[in-house]
Amino acid sequence: MLVAAFAVLFLRLPRSDHAAAPPLAAPANVTMETMNTDYVLRWDWDQSWGQDVTFTTQYISHSKARNPHRQDQWEELCANLTHHSCDLSGAGLMYEGKYLVRVRAEADGSCSQWASLTFHPDKDARVGPPSRVSLSHADGAVDVHIEDPLSGANTSMRTLLPGLSYHILYWEGPGPPQSSQVQNLSSKATLVTLSGLGRTCYCVAVQTLNRYHPKKSSFTSPICIQTPGALVWWLSVLCFLGSMLGCFLLGFFFYKTSKWLQTVFFPASQLPSHFKEYLCDFPGSDMPRLLTSDAEQRCDKVVVCPRWPPEEQDPPPEAVAASPPGLEADSR
Numbered sequence: 001m002l003v004a005a006f007a008v009l010f011l012r013l014p015r016s017d018h019a020a021a022p023p024l025a026a027p028a029n030v031t032m033e034t035m036n037t038d039y040v041l042r043w044d045w046d047q048s049w050g051q052d053v054t055f056t057t058q059y060i061s062h063s064k065a066r067n068p069h070r071q072d073q074w075e076e077l078c079a080n081l082t083h084h085s086c087d088l089s090g091a092g093l094m095y096e097g098k099y100l101v102r103v104r105a106e107a108d109g110s111c112s113q114w115a116s117l118t119f120h121p122d123k124d125a126r127v128g129p130p131s132r133v134s135l136s137h138a139d140g141a142v143d144v145h146i147e148d149p150l151s152g153a154n155t156s157m158r159t160l161l162p163g164l165s166y167h168i169l170y171w172e173g174p175g176p177p178q179s180s181q182v183q184n185l186s187s188k189a190t191l192v193t194l195s196g197l198g199r200t201c202y203c204v205a206v207q208t209l210n211r212y213h214p215k216k217s218s219f220t221s222p223i224c225i226q227t228p229g230a231l232v233w234w235l236s237v238l239c240f241l242g243s244m245l246g247c248f249l250l251g252f253f254f255y256k257t258s259k260w261l262q263t264v265f266f267p268a269s270q271l272p273s274h275f276k277e278y279l280c281d282f283p284g285s286d287m288p289r290l291l292t293s294d295a296e297q298r299c300d301k302v303v304v305c306p307r308w309p310p311e312e313q314d315p316p317p318e319a320v321a322a323s324p325p326g327l328e329a330d331s332r
C-alpha cells in the first residue's frame, strides 16, 4: 500500500522537476500472441507518461541466460519502437527452444525496468486450424480433405508437431448445429470419410489438435455439401445412360430419314440427257414423265377371227374331187 501511495505521489509531481524525476514504469501486461510460427510480443503502456517514449525488445535463449559467462548476450530485436508490439517471427527462434524475451521503455535518456517473459514455442505457441478444408461426396458418404496448418515458411506444421490430429464435427445442415445432432470424430489422417449419411445437406467444421503439449485450434468456418444418397446416385446413373440411348436412337432415326429423302429427291446418278428429252413433256422441265401417255394405255382387245359362216361358194367339181380329205379340214 505504501509503495502504491508513493508511486501515485511521484506520478503527480511536475515532469520539469528533473532531480525528483520518477523512474519510468516498465511496460505492463506483456504477452506473446502466437499462431503456428508467427510470434508477436505485445504490451500495454500508460499514455499519461507522455508521447516521447520508445521501446526496445531483446531475447536470449534460456540456456545462455543460465550461463554466467553468456547471460549478457541478449539479441536486440526491435529498438526505438513507438508502437506497443514487436514481431519475433523473423528472428529464427527454434520451435523446440526456450527463450527469455524482455521489453523496456526509454525516454529522455532514462530507461524503465525490463518486463520479461519466458517463451517456449513448442509449449506456448498456439496451433492454427487447417489451412484448407474441402468436401466431396462419394456413394452415400462424404470425404473431408484437410490440409495441414502451415508455418511461416509454408511448410506443414506436422514437421514441428508430429502428434498433430484433427477433430471433425459434422451435422445436418444447412443451418447452425443443434448440440444434440452434432457428431464428431478424431483422426490423424488428412482424408477422412464420413459414412452412413442420409440424403441431406451436411456441414463440417474441423479443429487441429496436438497431443503432446496439448493444443487446440479454433474451428474452421463450417462448409456444407449436399449428399445425393446411395439410391439416388444409381438412379441418376441410370437416367444418364437412358438419356444417352434415347439421344442415340433419335439421331439414328433422323440420319436414316434424311438418307432416304436424299435418295428420293436428289438421286446420285442423273438420267442421261437424251433419256430426259425423250421422257419430258416439254424442253426445260426436269421432271421425267415415267408413265406412258393415256392414248397408249387405252387399247381394246383385238381378236382376229376368220369370217363365219363361210360364203357358200361352189368350188369347181374338179377341185373338190382333187382335194384330199386332210386339206378340207385345214381350211375351216
Ligand SMILES: *[C@@H]1O[C@H](CO)[C@@H](O)[C@H](O)[C@H]1NC(C)=O
Pocket: 028, 029, 044, 045, 046
Ligand atoms: C493491463 O491489463 C489490465 C487487465 O486487462 C488492465 O486493467 C490494465 O489497464 C492494463 N494495464 C495497462 C498499463 O494498460
Ligand SMILES: *[C@@H]1O[C@H](CO)[C@@H](O)[C@H](O)[C@H]1NC(C)=O
Pocket: 079, 080
Ligand atoms: C535508437 O535510439 C538511439 C538513441 O536515440 C540511437 O543511438 C540508436 O541508433 C537508435 N537505434 C535504432 C535502431 O534506430
Ligand SMILES: *[C@@H]1O[C@H](CO)[C@@H](O)[C@H](O)[C@H]1NC(C)=O
Pocket: 152, 153, 154
Ligand atoms: C506462402 O504462401 C502464400 C500463399 O500461397 C504466399 O503469399 C507467401 O508469400 C508464401 N510465403 C513463403 C515464405 O513462401
Ligand SMILES: *[C@@H]1O[C@H](CO)[C@@H](O)[C@H](O)[C@H]1NC(C)=O
Pocket: 183, 184, 185
Ligand atoms: C464426440 O462424440 C462422443 C460420442 O460419440 C461424445 O461422447 C463426445 O462428447 C463428443 N465430443 C465432442 C467434443 O463433441
